[in-house]
Amino acid sequence: MSERIGAVIARRFGSGLIGAIGMVAAGAAATRVAAAVKDLVVAQRFGTSDVLDAFLLAFALPVFFASSFRSAFYSTFVPRYLAASGRDPSTGRELMARALGLHLAVLAMLSLAVAAAATPLSSLIAHGFPPDKREVTRAFVVALAPFVALDGASGIYTAVLNARGRFVTAALLATIPPLVTLVAVLTLAATWGATALVVGAVVGAALEAGAAIALVRAEGLPVLPRLAPGPEAWDLLQAFAVLAGGGALMSMNTVVDQAIAATAASGSVAALGFGAKVPAAVLGLAGLALGTTTLPRYSDLAAARRWDEMAATLRRHALRVGLASSAIAISLAAVSLPLTRLLFERGSFGPEDTARVAGIQALYALQIPGFLVGLVAARTMNALGRDRAMLAVAIGNFVLNAVGDWVFLKWIGLPGIALSTAVFYSVTAVALLVLCRRALRQNRARQTP
16 A cells, blocks of 8 residues: 555656655655644643653653664665665675674664663753652663664664665554554553553554564565674674764754753653654654655765766755745744644643743744755765764764753743754754765865876
8 A cells, every 4th residue: 555655656746856755755744643643642641740751751762772773774774785785686685684683783782771771871861850750760761671672673674675665665664653652542541651651662663663574574585683794794883883873962962952951840841842743743754755765866976976966966955955944944933832722732731831832842943944954964975975074063063952952041941942952953954064065075176187
């Protein structure tokens, strides 16, 4: 069914980059709808309560590990897998099996490390919570540790599906976790409270991983890891480590935001989380579509050493993405209050919560242009092999975001954390565009006789 939908979109928009973006966006839209319904039910059931504060702060840790893993693995695995398969399909399958062995081991160690370090991690990120609330956060961290391995495994197998052009199928798999969480909240929250959210997250990730494995197997590809790595798999792991470091820092910004919000009034972490929901949905949909489809395009141009065409393509994409995303950001900020009231104001979520969340949401919307333009530039840097430069940018922006959180929090209160996010994404986009221009100029100079 998903591939028939993809075929319809491809006929409507074409079979090139625009068609691929449309296919990914169509699949991702279904995931965002499922997540939105889940968020509405969670808001009605828990409001901005302390227990939801604790869950969201605890969940931020495994989410940032897993999302960093997914992004880094996709960026390093797909180009190498396609190159190996182009030489010989059996070579591609061999690389995949060896990469599975190494990266699944990394995921297992990450999950164990999160569980083992739950106490110091909780003390660090929840230091603003009272002791009983901090203990609830610690218990949630331990319970959610398996999510790292399960969600990361899903990322491995969906990367393979995307490499095979199964964009819609891979995107639709992401509907499983929010749907499972929705069922868990509806059936278990009355007796289990916020533990239902933990059950939904872990079971949902497990079912997504299982479905991804089944689909990869249906493609005739290996799903079991090989424990003997080999040189190419080690090279892949080294490149993965560089990108994972940068991705972890970028993902850590969310944890820093929530940790600093925990020092504010009760319910601040939940309010910040609700304020980020709609902008995050926009970024998730557009970012997934752009990030999944642009890397192969820029990689092809880099492999052919068509630097002028690559520079022109980047300028065109950055301009169009910037204009479109700015219009979306301004529109979303303008309707933030009525939109928040429509989406969340029911049950335990009252008018005061609406006013608080709407201001945060309006400022979070301003991150959209910087995030998306920066993503296009980042894919260009990936294709150019300038991953270490991206790591340096990530380090700088991690520091910028942390400092900005404190400064803007003191200046305008909790919404200042959202404003800090918008500022650092804008700075990131400018820095990456400058680095892309410099790298392309250097490549042209080397090619000139």
